[in-house]
Amino acid sequence: MATISESNPSTPDGTGQDDQLPAGEIFDLLSNQRRRYVIHYCKREDEPVPIGDLAEHVAAWELEKDVAEVTSAERKRVYTSLQQSHLPTLERADVIAFDDRTIELTDEAAELDVYLDIVPGDSVPWGTYYLGLAAVGSVVMAGLWLEVIPTETVPELGWATLVVGLFAASAVVHVVQNRRMRLGEMERPP
Incomplete structure (x- = not known):
């Protein structure tokens, strides 16, 4: 069973192999939108899902349609791709059964x-925001000194x-936004 890690350290037996995926493989795994859609749908349902239902939802999201509007040809195209490529890839990474x-x-x-920290396109990355907030705090503290x-x-x-209150309020907003933007938390994937 593979687990996920930042690196792939040597094992005590000296083989240099362990059961952890390096970050590069994780990013490669998550680089495909269909695989992220699979994870989103499975997280949202929180139980085993039929591949047919999964294919319908993935096709609907990709085509920006309602599930009822997806044609059988569109569904079959996604179904085949999932079954032959994406699901085996996720299974080899031990993300799905x-x-x-x-x-x-x-x-x-x-x-x-x-690895799935999603930042909406119209927002400032949180690292930049906190850097700016630290700069404002530093100016205030320097002004006091x-x-x-x-x-x-x-x-x-x-x-x-x-x-301190600005940092605390920002952290609360950050946590709430991150929870709301996770895969599996909304009807449609972010």
Whole structure:
């Protein structure tokens, strides 16, 4: 059974092989939209899913249609691709358990969440946001140290509380947005 890791360290027996996927293989695995759709659908259903239902939903998402509007040819094209390529790839990575009829996520699939941090195209990456927030906090703290910022109306502790409060509020928004944008959390995949 493969587990997911940042690297692929040597095992104690000296073979240099273990059962962990390196990050590069994980990114390759997740680079395909159909495979991400499979993970999304399986997470959303949270039980074994029939391959036919999976194929219908993946086709609908790819074609931006309702499931009822997907033609049998569109469904069959996705079904064939899933069965011959994508599901075996996910199964070899031990992300899903797959037989001829049903697919279900394995426990190892939960470890993919850290690699699936989805940032909407119209938002600022959180790293950049926190860097800017740290810069603002540093300017405020420097202003207090240099006595440039007046402390008569707002004491130093008030300014420090404001900076910490901004970081805390930002962290709460960050966590809520990340949970909302995860695969399997919404009707349609992000």
